[in-house]
Amino acid sequence: MKALVKYAAGPGNMEIRDIPEPKAEEGQIKIKVLEAGICGSDLHIYHSDIAIPVNPPVVTGHEFSGVIAEIGEGVSGFSVGDRVVSETAYDFCGVCDYCREGYYNLCVERKTLGYWYNGIFASYTVVPAARVLKIPDNVSDTSAAMAEPLACVCHAVYDLCRIVPGDLVLVSGPGAIGMMAMQVAKAHGATVIISGTNVDIPRLELAKKLGADYTVNLHTENLEEVINKLSNNYGVDVVLECSGAAPAINSGLNLIKKRGYFTQIGLAGKKIEFDIEKINYKELHFSGSLGSRNYNWRRALKLLADGQVNLEPLADTKLPLTEWETAFERFEKKEGCKFFLLPIEE
Structure with a gap:
């Protein structure tokens, strides 16, 4: 499958590459990406001026909505075909003071989707089942793809x-x-x-x-x-x-x-x-304020489901993944509000 890869450290060093389609291992869920938003931090990864650890070569991107394509062994509570989103805190230690207090967004061992583990600027991504949340029926794929930045805002407002x-x-x-x-x-x-x-x-x-x-x-x-x-x-x-x-x-x-x-x-x-x-x-x-935690995601999805937040009008620019350079350039010039990269159907 084709994916947008940060292939080496340093400014730039990003391109579309053909990589193997992932499989869901034990405790994981494989998700077909439906819509993928560009975050300002994706530009920081491109420019290599972000303090969060990045582990190239890595598929970038972390804001998305999708549908479950495969469920790994030991996973319950989900079915193939469920519409879902995923937290970005792919992995963290679980034993430090921050993790024990529920603030795993501050764990020094935190490794992030699209930074350390392959992200969502691709046709499929694989994430731990524990990070996956179902999209409410009345929330669109486009709005759900913006649940991640909304969760970050909820962390900033509700927690801080x-x-x-x-x-x-x-x-x-x-x-x-x-x-x-x-x-x-x-x-x-x-x-x-x-x-x-x-x-x-x-x-x-x-x-x-x-x-x-x-x-x-x-x-x-x-x-x-x-x-x-x-x-x-x-x-x-x-x-x-x-x-x-x-x-x-x-x-x-x-x-x-x-x-x-x-x-x-x-x-x-x-x-x-x-x-x-x-x-x-x-x-x-x-x-x-940095990132989000599970409570913020649940709050974000509830705000969307209850109609208290309307994100659909923000998504004014959708381009195919192959036009990522144009999307990044227009994003930096503020020639739109929220930019999306749509996966390449293969």
Whole structure:
């Protein structure tokens, strides 16, 4: 089968290759990939500027929906033909303090689908049965393929933040993650501002349609004035920073109220500078966010099944796997919201 492979360390070093079709071994499930989303971290793997361990040669990609094609020995509770998704934490030690406390996303032995084990930019992938979740009947394949980033947002919001009804929340960066964060915050009863730049104008328009209370183009509007007016000059209660851009991080630190919650979701891909004393002087609850855990996946699928989050409109660009370079280039230029690579039928 054809697959998109990171074949060696270093920038680039990625191409379509023919590899053997995998088989489900004991305790595993083989899944036929239906739809596969591109994550910003896939670009970081391509550029080799990501801190998560990568083990080339490896099939990349980790956001997907699929249907069970084969079930390995010892697996119960699933049937061939079930529509499923899979967690990305393919393997972890299970005995360290983090694993025992349920935060296996922080296990130092964690090895990730699409980084260390062959991922989903292919026709088939094989994963441990313990990582597989069934897709609710009323959730489309397209929406289910975005359950992974939604689970990451759920981790950032439910595990690392606090949003209560009536809170004023700033979401910086109207990409797919930002759109999800906006909707999860809305599901908590928050009033949400989402900010972007001129390049994000189509995304900001989409954010309005998906329920954003306020959208701000930083090139033409004054975000501080908007927030001061809405907050009586106190600032926002919560910042969900989804862009990974230094200006957005610094702006968020300036515009958050004292004792507010600031959760960094976006990855910068490089070192950045910000005034750490603002965290002290404002007594901020400041947290980074990495990946997800099983509870977040179950929560994400429930949000989708209950209609509290609408992801279908985000999937505006679907290209065949053979056009991955075009998709990566357009993703980096923000020429769309959520990009998908569709497997090659063989």
